[in-house]
């Protein structure tokens with residue numbers, strides 16, 4: 001169909017023209033980049049068209065409108081489908097303050113530069129990189145995991161902010177997913193959780209094309225997916241032809257009419273639809289069709305064979321009249337209602353506005369405790385739980401939960417009115433994720449992109465079970481809070497299966513993730529202060545099971561040094577130590593005991609508490625040199641974990657006390673002795689370091 005024929009188009013022809021525009025943009029972009037995944041966009045173009053054009057409540061000119069429906073492309077390899085939709089619907093770009101810039105998020109030029117350096121159209125959709133991308137996808141299963149958190153957020157916001165006559169929050173969360181998403185464990189965990197929570201605003205569309213990367217899906221995936229989801233408590237609908245717009249619309253209407261559970265729409269599709277030699281084969285999955293096949297496919301579509309990146313007249317206008325107009329009207333109506341709401345409920349409106357900009361309420365840090373010196377002290381999980389409960393009373397949108405370990409990790413919000421988030425009572429702030437660490441982390445990332453301030457808790461060892469989502473939080477630059485307790489062999493009898501050794505090194509290697517392992521109760525307070533002020537970085541707060549002494553801050557330096565990542569806690573009387581002892585968390589107290597012992601022997605030492613390498617690395621060279629003077633080469637690090645990475649601080653003549661094997665099941669005092677975490681060993685290492693540095 002060419003421009004001159006435009007006036008003759010029926011609405012059905014306009015549908016087909018628009019759908020084939022999506023398809024050919026994907027085909028051409030992948031071909032030009034000589035890289036990418038054309039097959040799924042070709043198959044799902046009609047599904048995306050139906051959903052966006054008829055149902056999705058999105059105002060392209062206001063992509064951060066808080067009450068918009070969310071769309072997540074969990075099969076992120078099909079990114080060209082999303083970029084084509086963002087381009088064709090003319091979604092606007094946003095600046096770092098989340099304001100619409102008036103420019104387009106994705107232009108035709110961006111599509112021509114698919115997968116190229118610094119383009120708006122990277123291989124997989126990236127949150128904060130391309131406006132309109134609601135979350136980063138590509139690692140299969142993560143996107144659908146996020147949508148459970150987004151759907152939770154929508155209900156929580158509605159339950160807490162809507163008032164009679166003011167439906168400020170009422171939106172749906174849609175995802176497209178493929179075989180890969182539904183094979184992944186995180187997808188299954190997330191579906192199970194969503195089924196339990198009966199989230200009726202959640203709709204996943206499953207691209208049932210029976211093909212994966214290597215070949216036919218039935219090489220490895222033969223279960224009845226629909227039956228499985230019915231078992232989870234989902235509403236399951238089948239659409240037997242991805243090209244049947246009426247059947248698709250019926251399915252989405254069925255979703256909208258279902259108010260007591262989430263919906264899975266199983267859509268049978270043909271990967272690489274229309275490609276004479278590649279349709280229904282894995283060859284359409286992840287490589288360009290090839291010039292000749294592109295021509296043949298276009299011929300099949302009735303498309304000018306040699307036209308590239310063609311957007312026929314009428315297509316952009318078609319989207320303007322559909323999603324564009326609907327979204328604009330809805331958004332305008334909402335703005336008017338929100339203006340009224342702001343007059344009637346100024347405090348609530350203020351909260352909504354602050355959340356949208358990731359700002360904190362005034363006085364968010366009031367009532368934070370100061371813990372008195374105490375040799376017996378308390379576990380940092382306990383001080384952590386106390387601080388969390390104080391903060392949550394000042395920050396109404398700080399919420400979260402644990403993977404069935406709140407009892408142990410102390411993440412439960414216990415104050416009156418905190419409540420539990422359960423089916424039918426969506427106002428509660430305590431989430432119960434069950435033993436589903438990966439979906440928990442994925443879901444709280446979904447809460448974070450919904451502008452709620454979320455945390456989750458589990459044992460530190462089980463960060464391994466959620467690492468992909470932790471990594472994505474960092475990549476997405478979202479302020480998710482991961483609380484980890486039972487952080488070392490110090491947890492004792494549970495033994496090596498539960499004792500983290502390698503996790504500190506692993507998380508320290510994640511760019512942008514701020515890891516804090518505080519040494520006593522007052523460092524916990526300071527760590528939480530740092531965390532609450534993060535806007536674009538996730539945090540990992542690493543806490544002990546065992547009690548730690550609360551340092552006497554009149555004798556040692558103040559815990560406010562935590563804000564700099566590392567600070568001198570105790571020093572030689574003249575500020576000229578012969579040796580520096582450095583550590584994090586529970587091992588700082590050990591350094592302090594060794595320091596006192598060295599002092600009594602006439603050896604001048606300094607103790608540096610280093611709760612956060614990440615933050616310390618951001619300090620000025622002057623500050624770093626002040627804390628770790630280059631001239632002092634006798635240095636000892638003490639940390640009950642892999643020593644990986646410590647050599648950068650102790651240098652060639654330093655000594656590192658750490659874990660070089662897995663731990664063991666035993667009472668803590670025996671473990672500390674067996675693995676060398678005693679004052680004598682630290683003193684011995686200090687002497688050796690002094691000798692080596694001379």
Ligand SMILES: Cc1ncc(C[n+]2csc(CCOP(=O)(O)OP(=O)(O)O)c2C)c(N)n1
Pocket residue numbers: 039040075077138139140141177178179180181184207209211212213214271285
């Ligand atoms: C966690 C994860 N593992 C592996 C991959 C690599 N990968 C990308 S797509 C894909 C096949 C997915 O098959 P399906 O979801 O059916 O997509 P389709 O080929 O139907 O588009 C694989 C293995 C990935 N992106 N994420």
Ligand SMILES: [Mg+2]
Pocket residue numbers: 178179180207208209210211212217
């Ligand atoms: Mg597939």
